[in-house]
Each structure stands twice: as structure tokens, then as C-alpha cells.
Amino acid sequence: NAGVMQNPRHLVRRRGQEARLRCSPMKGHSHVYWYRQLPEEGLKFMVYLQKENIIDESGMPKERFSAEFPKEGPSILRIQQVVRGDSAAYFCASSPIRDRASEAFFGQGTRLTVV
Amino acid sequence: QQPVQSPQAVILREGEDAVINCSSSKALYSVHWYRQKHGEAPVFLMILLKGGEQKGHDKISASFNEKKQQSSLYLTASQLSYSGTYFCGTEASGSRLTFGEGTQLTVNP
Numbered sequence: 001n002a003g004v005m006q007n008p009r010h011l012v013r014r015r016g017q018e019a020r021l022r023c024s025p026m027k028g029h030s031h032v033y034w035y036r037q038l039p040e041e042g043l044k045f046m047v048y049l050q051k052e053n054i055i056d057e058s059g060m061p062k063e064r065f066s067a068e069f070p071k072e073g074p075s076i077l078r079i080q081q082v083v084r085g086d087s088a089a090y091f092c093a094s095s096p097i098r099d100r101a102s103e104a105f106f107g108q109g110t111r112l113t114v115v
Numbered sequence: 116q117q118p119v120q121s122p123q124a125v126i127l128r129e130g131e132d133a134v135i136n137c138s139s140s141k142a143l144y145s146v147h148w149y150r151q152k153h154g155e156a157p158v159f160l161m162i163l164l165k166g167g168e169q170k171g172h173d174k175i176s177a178s179f180n181e182k183k184q185q186s187s188l189y190l191t192a193s194q195l196s197y198s199g200t201y202f203c204g205t206e207a208s209g210s211r212l213t214f215g216e217g218t219q220l221t222v223n224p
Binding site: 033035041042043044045048055056058059091093103104105106107108109 | 211
């Protein structure tokens with residue numbers, strides 16, 4: 001039973017390029033969270049998705065950031081025209097159903113470096 | 116609104132005990148506890164669902180006081196492997212899982 005898979009593990013982008021981060025949830029999980037973590041800081045909520053639906057995107061910056069979770073395939077976090085401040089570790093977590101009883105399991109993260 | 120964790124950091128000697136607290140200004144539906152080691156992903160420890168619920172495995176346990184909107188994580192007879200940053204995650208509205216800033220725990224020999 002594979003865990004939450006994120007790729008790539010490390011991503012280097014030049015300022016102005018696009019970054020695409022992928023997250024494949026655990027088998028049977030239909031809910032995905034994305035979090036951003038700066039060094040030595042906490043996990044900042046970005047977006048919560050269900051398949052084909054964005055449930056809560058209140059933590060997403062208004063510009064340049066978008067997320068999707070299609071019916072088939074992984075969830076994608078897309079950052080357009082990256083800037084140095086986007087450098088961080090991006091974690092996704094998945095859970096089977098969205099209720100109080102569901103623990104969320106994290107992937108290994110994608111470490112984005114903008115140069 | 117994110118929960119508040121205290122203390123921010125703890126340094127222990129192997130075998131000592133520690134308590135990490137997590138509080139929220141909103142009514143909580145559930146509290147989740149995770150541990151993250153440097154450069155790794157957060158690892159799920161336990162989830163508490165009801166007021167007054169207590170859980171534990173090995174020598175790590177937690178309680179949830181729904182009325183006070185607080186949870187505490189108890190680490191007993193700490194081991195070197197307990198070192199890491201502990202995060203509590205809370206659900207107040209039944210939608211998103213929001214994390215505190217973390218408590219950095221260091222266990223020295």
C-alpha cells in the first residue's frame with residue numbers, strides 16, 4: 001500500500017518560470033490538502049480539494065497559484081512566474097473522507113528553490 | 116485561525132517527561148498530532164475526537180478538553196528518537212485542518 005507520493009522531490013526554477021508540483025494520494029483517498037513550509041516554520045494551509053472540486057482555497061495567494069485535483073491523475077499545485085519568495089517545501093496530505101474521524105497522511109514534500 | 120502551541124521549544128535529557136499544549140480560540144471538532152523530523156514529512160501520531168478523550172501508544176499519549184478547547188501531548192520517559200518538531204492540527208469548522216507553529220523537542224543523552 002503505497003503512501004502519498006509527491007514529485008519531484010526537489011525542483012529548481014529560475015525566476016519567472018512555472019513550477020508544477022504533483023501529489024498522488026493514497027489509494028482510496030479522495031481528499032487532498034496542500035501546505036507550504038518555510039525553513040524552521042510551521043505548516044501553512046494553502047488549499048483543500050476533493051476530486052474535481054476545490055473545497056477551501058482560502059490559504060492560496062490570489063495570484064500566480066492554482067491547484068486542481070482531476071477525476072483521473074494526481075493533484076497539481078501550479079505556481080506561475082515564480083519568485084524567490086516561493087522557495088519553500090510544499091507538502092500534500094491525503095485523507096479518505098472528509099469528516100472528523102479521518103487522519104491525514106503526508107507525502108515527502110517537494111522542495112522548491114527559485115534562483 | 117491557527118491553534119497556539121506552547122512551549123515553542125523544549126530540551127530534555129533522555130528519560131525525562133514533557134508536555135506540549137495546544138489551544139484554540141474556536142470550538143474544536145478534533146485535534147490531530149504529528150511529529151516532523153528535520154527534512155522529513157510530518158508523521159501522524161494520533162487523532163482525538165471527543166471532549167475528554169485520551170489516547171496513547173508506547174509512551175506518548177494525549178488528552179482533549181473540548182470545553183477548554185485545548186489538547187495536551189504527553190511524552191513519558193523520553194527517548195532520543197522523540198526529538199523533532201511536534202505539530203497539533205485542529206478542525207474548528209469541519210473543513211480544513213490547520214496547524215500550529217510547532218514545538219521543537221530535543222532529547223539529549
